[in-house]
Amino acid sequence: MGTTIRIARIAGIPIHIHITWLIALFLVTWTLGVGYYPNEYPNWDGYLYWAAGGGSALLLFLSVLVHELAHSLVALDKGLPLSGITLFIFGGVSAIKLEAHTPGDEFWVAVVGPVTSLALAAAFALAGDLVSGAAVLSAILRYLAFINLFLALFNLVPGFPLDGGRVLRAAAWAITGNLAKATALAAGAGHVVAFLLMAWGVFQLFSGNLLGGVWTAFIGWFLHGAAESSRQEVAVQETFRGIKVSALMEPDPEYLSPDTPVGTFVREQVLHRGRRALPICDGNGLAGIISVSDVKVLPETLWDATTVSDIMTWSPLLCVAPDAEVTEALQLLSEHQVNQLMVVDGRTLVGLITRSHILDHLQFRQELGARGNR
Template sequence: MSTAARQQPVSGAPPRSERSGLGNSLRLVTIGGIDVAVHVSWLVIFGLVTWSLATGYFPQIVPESTATQDWILGGIAALLLFASVLLHELAHSFVAKARGLDVRSITLFIFGGVSNLAGEAKKPGVEFQIAIVGPLTSFVIAAVAFAIAVASEGAPMIGAVATYVAVINGLLGVFNLVPGFPLDGGRVLRSIVWSATGNLRRATELAAGSGQVVAWLMMLWGFWRVLNGDVLAGIWIAAIGWFLQNAAQTSLQQTVLETHLRRLRVADVIRPDSTAASPSTTVAEVIEQFVLPGARRAVPVVDGGRPVGIVTLSDLRDVPLEARESTPVSQIMAGPDALVTVTPVTPLRTAVEALAEGEFDQLPVVDEGRLVGLVTRGDVMRLLQIREALDLDGRDR
C-alpha cells in the first residue's frame, strides 16, 4: 500500500531522511542514483505476510504441497510483494527525475513505500504524471502476473504465486487511486483542482480533506470488522486508516507552512540584536554579560565588526565549571567555516531550510558584512502561527 508521501523539501544533506521520522532503515541498493532502503518495520511485515500465506493461502490453493513448500512459496510471494511496491515507487521516482525533480531515496516501510523527493512538482501537469504512473505500474504488473497465472496451467505452485501477485498489485493500484491526499489518487485530484483553480493551497486542502474522510471511513470499517470477529484484518485496516489520517494532516500543515514562507523574508522575523562577544571573551564573561541578561541561547562572536562565529548554550555548557574563567570563546565557538549566515533579504524559506539542514536553533543575520541580528527557529514558528491565526496569507490568494 504505497502512498508516495513526499518528504518535505529541506535541500541538501542526505542524513535528513534519518531526521524525518524514517530512521531505523537499512540501505539495500542504489538504483539509478536512488538509494533504496527498507524500514525495520518491513521485516515484521515480511514475516507476517510469509506466515499468513504459508499457513492460509497456499495450503488452500495448492493442497498437494508440503508444509515446507508452503513456507518457501510464502517467502517467494512476500519477496515479490516487496518487489512490486519497489517498482511502484521507482516508477514515481523515475518520472519525477525525468521532470527535473531531485530524488534521493526510496524507503519501503510498514504500509508501503515513501519516495523521498526534494521538493514538490512546480506544475499541476507534472504532479499528475508523477502520481498516476505508480498505480499504472501496479496494474501493468498485475496484468503480467495474471497472464503468467493463466499460462501456468500445469504448474499449480507457479500459478498460485502469480495469482497472488496479480491480486495484490491490482489492490495496490486501486487502493492508491483512492482520491485522498497523500495517496496517489489524492495527488491526482489535487493536480486537477490545482490546474482548474491555479491555487495550490486550496487544492491541497480539498485533497487532504477527502484524504481524512477516506481515513476515518477506513478506521470505522476496521473497527466494524474487529467487532465482527475479524480481528487481524480489522486492526490492519484501522491502522492504515490511522496512518492515512496522520499523513493527510501533516501534508496539509506542510503546504500551509509553504504558503506562508513563500511570502516572507528574513527581515520579517529578524530579532534586531547586534550584541556580540569578541573571540577573546571568556566563557564565564559570555555567560555573565550576554547569555543571562537577555536570556539568549546563542551569542554571535564578532572580530572587528565582522562575524567570525557563534557560541551556543550547549557549547558553553560543555565547558567544565573550573575552566570557564580561562577558556576564550574562540576555542569553543562554531568558527567561520561552520558559520552559516543569512541576510535580511534572504527568503525566509531558505533560512528555514538552513536551520533544518544544520539542525541550528538560530542563524546570525549579516548585512553588508555587519551583524544586525538573529533569526531563530522559535521566532519563525511564532510568526507563522500568528500569520495563520490572523489569516494573513488568505486561502484565496
C-alpha cells in the first residue's frame, strides 16, 4: 500500500505507518485543537488546546492500533498468517493473508475488534473520572472514551469490509455454506453503507461543514473501493479453487546457462522475443532467475562482460511446487510484486507460471461463466 514505514514489531507482528497517517494525525490534532477543545472548554490557556489536540490524536491512533492488534492476535490464534498492521489515513488495517477456515473463525477475528474498542472506551471513561481534578487530562481521557465508543459502533455497521460486515459474512457463510455468496451479500451491504456515507458527506458539505463533509465522503469512497476489491478477490479465489499450478504453467520452459552474457539475454530474449524473465539452470538444476528488472541496475557498457549468474535473483520464495494451488501462486506474485514464478519439483525446474497465464485463464473462465448464465 504505497509508502509505508515500519515502526515496531509487537508479538511478532510488524506495525507499519502509511505516509497518509501523518496527514490524519495533523487533521485530528487541528480539528481538536481549534474546534472541539476550545468549544467544550473555553477557559484554557491557548497552547493547552494544541497540546490536548496532539495528545488525543496520538492516543486515538494508539487505540486504533490496539483494535487492530486484537484482530491480528485472534487471527494468528486461528492459524491465519498475517503480513502486518498498517495505520493509514482512515484508521488501521490488519493484513490477514488467508480467508478464515470456518465461519466461526471469521466471526471471532471480526468481533474482537469492536469488543476491544468498547473495553478501551470503558477504561478511558473510568480513568477520566479518576483524574477529574486534572481538568486537561480528564478532558483528553473523556474524549478518548467517546471516540473509542464511536469506533466500536461504527465498526459494527454491517457493511463489508467493516467488522460488522465481516460478522454478517460469517453468519451468511454459516447459513449458506458458500463463502463467495456470503461475501457478495456482505459486500453489497458494504456498498449501501458506502453510498450512504458519501451522500451524508455531501449533505454536510452543503450545510457548511467542509472538513467533516469531505472526511465522511472520503471514508465512504474508501469503503466502496474496499468492498469491491474484497468481492473480486473472493471471486478470483473461488474461480481457482482446486486448480493446481501444474495445470496453468508453461511446461518445460526455456532456460539459460549461468555463463550466458547479460547482453545475449537482452538482445536474443528481451528485445527479439519479448521475454521479460528466464530461469537459469546449471548441472544441478535451478540456479536462479534473471529478469528485466535485474538488468536495469547494470550499466549497458557492462552487459557483455557480465554473466546472467552474476546478477540473477535467487530466492526460494519465487518458486512454487507444481501441486500447489493457483491461489498460492497468485498470493506470492502479488506479495513479492513479481510477474513470474518458477515451478520447481525438488531442484528440478518443471515450468514457469506468469501473471498473464493466470489472468488469461481467469478471463476464459469468466467468459465461459458469462455464457453459461445467459
